[in-house]
Amino acid sequence: MSILFLILPLALLVVFIAVAGFIWAARKGQFDDLDTPAMRALHDDPGDGKPGAPPKQDP
């Protein structure tokens, strides 16, 4: 059972990484708009926002 002395800190390290990821995402504004990205994902052509990029013709 002494493996616990190693595995517990390791588990907490994983938690720390997850929390750090969450904070980064929140800071970047990933949770500001929760409605539009869901719709955007279903649009057929990946609008890269640059002029002249032709959208695919087949619906």
Place this chain on the structure above:
Amino acid sequence: MSTIGDTHGAPETAPAACAHCGLDVPAGLLDADAVRQFCCGGCRTAYAILHEHGLENYYAFDERRDAPVRPTGKRYEEFDHEAFRALYVKPARGGLCTVDLYLEGVHCSSCVWLVERVPLLLKGVVRAELDIRRSRAHVEWDPAAVTLGSIAHQLDVLGYPPHPFRGVGAEAMRRKEDRAMLMRIGISGALAGNIMLLALALYSGWFTGMEVEYERYFRLVSLLLTIPSLFGPGWLFFQGALASVRTRRLHIDLPIAIALLAGFTRGAVNTFTGTGPIYFDAVGLLVFLLLSGRFLQNRGQRAAADAAELLGSLAPNAARIVDDDTGGERDVPVEALLPGMVMTVRAGDTFAADGDIIEGRSAVDTSLLTGESRPEGVAVGARVFAGTVNLTGPLKVRVVQAGETSRLGALLRRMEESARRKAPVVQLANSIAGWFVAVVLVVAVAAYVYGLRHDPGRALDNAIALLVVTCPCALGLATPLAITMGIGRAAKRGILIKGGDAVESLNRPGLILLDKTGTVTEGRVRLVRWEGPDGMKPMVAALERESNHPIAIAIQQAWPVLETLDATQVAQTVGGGIEGVVSGRHVVVGSPAFVADRVAAELGSTPDPRIEAFAEEGLTPVWIAMDGVIVARAGFGDPLRADARASIDRLRALGWRVALLSGDHPAVVRATAQQLGIDLADATGGASPEEKLRRVEDARARGTVLMVGDGVNDAAAIAAATVGVGVHGGAEASMNAADVYLARPGLGPLVELVEGSRRTMLVIRNNIIFSIAYNVLGASLALLGFLDPLIAAVLMPMSSLSVVFASWRGRTFDVEPAAPAAPAAR
């Protein structure tokens, strides 16, 4: 809702659907030879633009905008003005510019698609991103390649008229707070989860036996995880408690902070001594749950505030001025108006600044500023005020005062002042927190002293256990959860509540002050009474078709389909009436005095008793004469809303006193009061905005005041009232000042607001009783020494969960009102 999956055009069978919006094409616009039919020019243009740029995929969306495209036709020149740029446009990297625009008419996935493809339509637009919930587009463009004005015009042509988003600063601050709160929840949630996993191991070990070294290890790790939770995200509660002590105003944060600190300190000491309970699981979970409750509460209130702010962005933002040098006209943003400039104001436009008329005659609707529902005739030399509406003819106005110095600006400043002065409402939970702290502390000390005499070894632990188990977690959640649920449900019914305070205040019935124009009435001039032969109607309609005076418009609305007659030799007299020849007869329509001048002398000389009768009912009299004889009499007024009487009766039944407070003429207000069954002593007319404010402040000294209004003239009074309510279609200022905004017409939503608030408070009260019952149970167990850590660990989340459940199940705003108060609104 359109369901046409066909990508190319509409089926040719009748009834034809518009190729762009999918609505039926009016018969007059059907073109038998065309492949595609359009319901209007706007749709035709939008279709052509999409087709030309290869964006037909838009028509593959099942759910599309199902309203015809109606461009405003504005040129959006003001968007390129320096003053506009300074206010709303921000520079971005690479010489680009960005702006936030509020778009009208966006509501579904296809709108997102179309708006975000504007870069394909206009060279120079780099990015367009739409936030559908807030109806806000973030646009990035290259100012060297394209102007913002043309981007705005393009959006307008597609059917999304843009407006500058006002209040970017406030929004940025809210966003920062939201993110900070989200991070707190994330951190405390992760920590609480892990502390509880460790606690599970410890509890299991407590039953089945555990080696001491592991137990000590787990307890130490729990401590290490609790420290960041309590002093990171949980610091919020200590701040609240400190503020509560410093300002000597009791707040729910105080007992929470005491419990958290007591549990943590005792736990930390016990960790090192190796004996006794550690409470870390309870502390970690409390921080997480309480933060979640607070986050939900903020979010619900923000959604309502956001919605009201967006409506505010719809206010007019441009004025058309005459260029001194060239004599030409151009649009400038209202922020760029300066005294001395000459602006032209078309009929139907709102004055953007205070000024003197230098050319033209017209009628002005001043209801926004004064509450007077009848239009006022103006001519050269008259002073007009920002916020009022030019009704009939084009005017040239020399600006005297603009922006903050205008009468409107001054009123708005007063409104902000009275909003600042307003004392915040003491929430029920916070007022309970007061004696809650006292009782818990007294009992804990008593338990400790008693314990010292009888069982000195466990005295401290029992007292601490008491403090922890009585942490008012459920009490802290009770109010925010119930109010959040209530506010969310109310928003779905078109009642936007900006703060929980409003809900709590509405629980105690008091005085309701109703503005008249636009609130209990429709705020429009209508034909109310017709005394005369029906045969006269087409003749009058023919004559009034030549005019755009409010009375004429009311007549056109009253009889939209009458056989067409032609009027010739039409002559209008401002402030008098209109005359002309219809079907060979000479017809005169106008004020009694105007008509009397034009009829046979002996008939016109005696005063007509009907004038008096009309005035008593609050109607504007209009007489009609044919070939020198008065043949008909019409009364015009501002009719009551259909649900006004029923709603007011219902509010009275709920214990409120209802009074009218209007800027309109006292006679009109009295007439309205009579129709509504309001005591004449409670009907105040002719009140200036300043008087309204005074009236509200006086009444506040005596109890709850609910002020309901729609105009700028009500804004200060709305801000000063215990609860201010802005109604559908009201002015921006009254919406900003209001605690509640009713997005549906009529007074029905007001009844729902009052009843829903009562029910929400009932849920809150039940929650509080519930949570206190749990606390009493926990405290008795602790006092008797029966409270081992495991029972405490079960009891605490149980109390919170039951409060969550009760709030979620509670019937607040989604119940149909008891009285059929608003049949028209549904």
